[in-house]
Amino acid sequence: AQSVTQLGSHVSVSEGALVLLRCNYSSSVPPYLFWYVQYPNQGLQLLLKYTTGATLVKGINGFEAEFKKSETSFHLTKPSAHMSDAAEYFCAVSATSGGSNYKLTFGKGTLLTVNP
Amino acid sequence: KAGVTQTPRYLIKTRGQQVTLSCSPISGHRSVSWYQQTPGQGLQFLFEYFSETQRNKGNFPGRFSGRQFSNSRSEMNVSTLELGDSALYLCASSLYGDTQYFGPGTRLTVL
Numbered sequence: 124a125q126s127v128t129q130l131g132s133h134v135s136v137s138e139g140a141l142v143l144l145r146c147n148y149s150s151s152v153p154p155y156l157f158w159y160v161q162y163p164n165q166g167l168q169l170l171l172k173y174t175t176g177a178t179l180v181k182g183i184n185g186f187e188a189e190f191k192k193s194e195t196s197f198h199l200t201k202p203s204a205h206m207s208d209a210a211e212y213f214c215a216v217s218a219t220s221g222g223s224n225y226k227l228t229f230g231k232g233t234l235l236t237v238n239p
Numbered sequence: 240k241a242g243v244t245q246t247p248r249y250l251i252k253t254r255g256q257q258v259t260l261s262c263s264p265i266s267g268h269r270s271v272s273w274y275q276q277t278p279g280q281g282l283q284f285l286f287e288y289f290s291e292t293q294r295n296k297g298n299f300p301g302r303f304s305g306r307q308f309s310n311s312r313s314e315m316n317v318s319t320l321e322l323g324d325s326a327l328y329l330c331a332s333s334l335y336g337d338t339q340y341f342g343p344g345t346r347l348t349v350l
Contacts, residue, residue: 155337166243166329167341174337213282217337225336226272226295229282 125150125216129230137238142201144233146188146214149195156197157215157227158188167213173197184208209237240266243332243342251348257318260345264311264332270294271313272339273305276327285328288313289336317347325349 130145148154155174159167171182178190188199197214211234215227244263252258264271272295273285284297288307305315311332317324325348331339 157338159341166245166343167331169338169340172338215282224295225270225333225339226284226287226297227274227282227331227339228284231281 125154125218125228127214127216127228127230129212129214129233131233132231133234133236135236135238136204138206139203142186142199142204142208142235144199144212144214144235146197146199146230147195148197148214148216150216150218152218155217155225156188156190157217158182158186158197158199159213159215161211161213161232163210170199170212204235204237206237206239209235211235243330243340245328245330245342245345247345248343249346249348251350252320253350254320254322256320257316258320258347259314259316260328260330260347262313262315262330262332262342264313264330265340268332268334268340269311270333270336270339271307271311272331272333272336273313273315274329274331275299276329276344277325282329285315287336294336320349322349 126149128147157172158170173190181187214230218224270289272287287295291307302318307313327344329344330342333339
């Protein structure tokens with residue numbers, strides 16, 4: 124069984140400040156990890172993913188995340204927030220291949236507000 | 240490549256009716272997954288189809304069903320609609336199932 128916990132349902136930052144969105148996961152098998160962003164009235168857009176290899180993953184729009192197995196974490200960061208980053212962010216986990224069980228288990232989401 | 244498309248984008252139905260939602264995956268993708276998004280329950284997995292076969296299923300009642308065609312397009316059907324079925328239904332496509340790309344969703348309102 125897998126689960127995702129996103130700490131903080133709402134994070135507010137100033138424009139230009141560091142963005143840090145926290146995600147912890149639980150998985151009985153090596154996980155695939157994802158961050159998605161959702162703008163109002165839209166679907167989910169893939170920001171970045173970790174499958175295997177390098178633990179620091181770079182994504183679109185200047186975001187990056189680091190997979191820390193010992194801490195079961197996959198926190199999302201961006202050095203300098205922009206007004207256009209205001210959206211809801213979802214962390215998700217799926218099982219790796221072997222069981223063909225690729226269903227995504229999502230966290231509850233974190234709403235990011237960027238203040239001018 | 241064109242992204243995932245879902246039709247219709249918005250739908251209003253009444254209790255007891257049935258509804259069919261459609262999803263066209265990214266060209267070449269063979270896996271289609273469906274998710275339900277509600278304010279209370281968040282994003283929940285409904286089912287996944289791969290090469291016309293249901294490969295995984297979430298914990299939803301039998302009123303929720305789906306299928307996939309030979310061109311990888313997928314439909315999901317909800318019968319005997321309940322108020323609680325009001326949600327955003329998201330379709331995601333993937334080459335083999337690992338990295339999923341989402342469509343814009345269908346907003347279903349049940350009155």
